[in-house]
Amino acid sequence: MPDLRIDLQQRYASDDAVVVEVIISGHHLGVWRGLPPTGRSVNFPLCGIFVFDKDDRLAGEKIYYDRATVLRQLGMFHEPDRMVGRIATVIIANGSTDDLSNGFGTAPNIGFGLLTK
Numbered sequence: 001m002p003d004l005r006i007d008l009q010q011r012y013a014s015d016d017a018v019v020v021e022v023i024i025s026g027h028h029l030g031v032w033r034g035l036p037p038t039g040r041s042v043n044f045p046l047c048g049i050f051v052f053d054k055d056d057r058l059a060g061e062k063i064y065y066d067r068a069t070v071l072r073q074l075g076m077f078h079e080p081d082r083m084v085g086r087i088a089t090v091i092i093a094n095g096s097t098d099d100l101s102n103g104f105g106t107a108p109n110i111g112f113g114l115l116t117k
Helices: 068-073 083-094
Strands: 007-012 019-028 041-052 058-065
Touching: 041 068, 058 068
Parallel strands: none
Antiparallel strands: 007 019, 019 041, 041 058
């Protein structure tokens, strides 16, 4: 994301830890976790927890964000209560596209890319 932006929302500190809440935004113009660029914009909250040892050196970090939100914004995740989400759920559950009937009707020819096994 050449236009990656990290906007600090909150910062909390103690003697041995710092917690930050940020908003990440930008455009998906490069490969991310194997996903080719979509050109779509993303905007999502992220929480980072940084723990320090007795010498004030970074001892660990934990990063939390909702990956489903990011994938939805990139067009790769669909809620199961919508037709595309139902089809994706059947494909993932069955491991193939052989049987898409399962009460969902006839499926259109849709390429799911990373959603198939």
